[in-house]
Amino acid sequence: xxxxxxxxSDFVANGDQSSxxxxxxxxxxxxxxxxxxxxxxxxxxxxGETAWIGGRLLYQDPFLADLLSRVVYVDILxxxxxxxxxxxxxxQQGKISGGLVLPKEMKPGDYVLRAxxxxxxxxxxxxxxxxxxxxxxxxxxxxxxxxxSEIFPNGIEVKADYTLSDxxxxxxxx
Amino acid sequence: xxxxxxxxxxxxxxxxxxxxxPEQVVEMNQGIWLEQAMDWVDEVLSETFQSNLxxxxxxxxxxxxxxxxxxxRQELIQxxxxxxxxxxxxxxxxxxxxxxxxxxxxxxxxxxxxxxxxGMRSFGLLGQ
Numbered sequence: 001x002x003x004x005x006x007x008x009s010d011f012v013a014n015g016d017q018s019s020x021x022x023x024x025x026x027x028x029x030x031x032x033x034x035x036x037x038x039x040x041x042x043x044x045x046x047x048g049e050t051a052w053i054g055g056r057l058l059y060q061d062p063f064l065a066d067l068l069s070r071v072v073y074v075d076i077l078x079x080x081x082x083x084x085x086x087x088x089x090x091x092q093q094g095k096i097s098g099g100l101v102l103p104k105e106m107k108p109g110d111y112v113l114r115a116x117x118x119x120x121x122x123x124x125x126x127x128x129x130x131x132x133x134x135x136x137x138x139x140x141x142x143x144x145x146x147x148x149s150e151i152f153p154n155g156i157e158v159k160a161d162y163t164l165s166d167x168x169x170x171x172x173x174x
Numbered sequence: 175x176x177x178x179x180x181x182x183x184x185x186x187x188x189x190x191x192x193x194x195x196p197e198q199v200v201e202m203n204q205g206i207w208l209e210q211a212m213d214w215v216d217e218v219l220s221e222t223f224q225s226n227l228x229x230x231x232x233x234x235x236x237x238x239x240x241x242x243x244x245x246x247r248q249e250l251i252q253x254x255x256x257x258x259x260x261x262x263x264x265x266x267x268x269x270x271x272x273x274x275x276x277x278x279x280x281x282x283x284x285x286x287x288x289x290x291x292x293g294m295r296s297f298g299l300l301g302q
Contacts, residue, residue: 071233
């Protein structure tokens with residue numbers, strides 16, 4: 001547009017947005033949904049340990065991520081839905097990381113990790129993250145599931161040998 | 175690392191590597207898979223869904239409060255100034271016609287000192 005542009009006096013801006021997305025409020029709301037996804041550093045935790053959590057936000061429309069939440073609430077719940085512990089984490093570039101120090105007197109058993117944002121609470125419950133985890137009795141080590149293995153004939157031995165390097169071929173790990 | 179789809183077109187993606195010491199942690203099925211979690215993206219809201227969006231988006235730690243005037247002459251609509259620490263962050267919000275205010279966007283780790291003050295410059299500070 002030239003700097004000296006002057007619109008005609010009878011010009012009327014056409015604000016008639018008749019697209020389907022604007023017409024349907026449910027699909028508009030749907031684009032604003034977000035969901036937390038967390039992972040724990042371990043499948044089970046002992047009382048007094050720190051549960052390290054990492055996570056990210058899933059977005060129905062990733063282009064709107066900038067408009068959406070920057071705070072995640074994480075709760076640890078007992079089987080009877082009683083909240084044992086809560087924490088607040090910051091979302092940085094769509095990711096969350098932090099730790100929850102479990103109290104030493106925490107009873108071993110099944111617990112639930114729940115995570116949500118305040119904005120989530122406007123939407124159905126399946127937008128909240130819920131996952132079970134176990135608090136083990138101190139000192140109890142569960143038996144490992146045997147990994148799948150293959151035996152090669154004629155005494156062939158398979159050794160793991162690999163290197164990791166970045167895009168400039170600098171080795172990042174031995 | 176480059177990621178491609180089935181037609182060998184480059185796509186935006188992330189590679190996440192998580193390592194734990196098998197001697198310290200026994201591997202168990204946690205039942206949380208990123209692949210399954212992505213199914214949520216296909217779960218659309220039902221056509222009958224309605225919400226008056228009573229919970230706001232939070233851009234940081236939020237503060238909620240109510241301005242209670244000292245005397246009847248003071249209006250309920252007042253500017254509220256929120257200051258974190260030694261002026262590390264500050265902002266101003268207006269209370270609504272009932273005196274309530276809500277502000278979001280404060281960011282801090284661990285603990286922080288927050289000062290909340292109500293008032294207009296012309297009348298001086300009304301409360302802190």
